[in-house]
Amino acid sequence: MNETMVCVVGNVATRPVFRELANGPSARFRLAVTSRYWDREKNTWTDGHTNFFTVWANRQLATNVSGSLEVGEPVIVQGRLKVRTDVREGQSWTSADIDAVAIGHDMARGTSAFRRVTRPETAASAARPEPDWETPAGASEDQDGARRPEPAAVT
DSSP: OOOOEEEEEEEEOSOOEEEEETTEEEEEEEEEEEEEEEETTTTEEEEEEEEEEEEEEEHHHHHHHHTTOOTTOEEEEEEEEEEEEEEETTEEEEEEEEEEEEEEEOTTSOOOOOOOOOOOOOHHHHTSOOOOOOOOTTEEEOTTSOEEEOOOOOO
16 A cells, blocks of 8 residues: 655644544644745745644554643654545635654754653563573583583583
8 A cells, every 4th residue: 555654844833632532542733844945145044835734643652742742842753644635615625634653852953851651561461470490400500600501412
């Protein structure tokens, strides 16, 4: 299946909206992407056109986005571009959405502190038996105190 994957650098334009849906968490926010260029006549950087994207995040990414992003923060978004066309009240509307795969702060424009999400231990992983760490019979201890199997006799 062909999909248009994009990587977009911009600023968070709206506060992320978090929803708990039947198929899992979902969050969305608007991303502003403004091109900049060097204006030789003014001898300064000038802002160009601003594009706005609606970024959609699902499952754990949605939960992390809702607790991590604020309006105005610089971010990098990677995901699938979806251009949608709709007719509302007789007018045609076109929107560009990104179904995000990864979202992160733009470290070229600031610092960020990463915090790993702790997940509750599931019953399946808790029920696993402890591995047998006992040294098999016939093993000897080497000079480091580690136990190693004795080599097989050569006949």
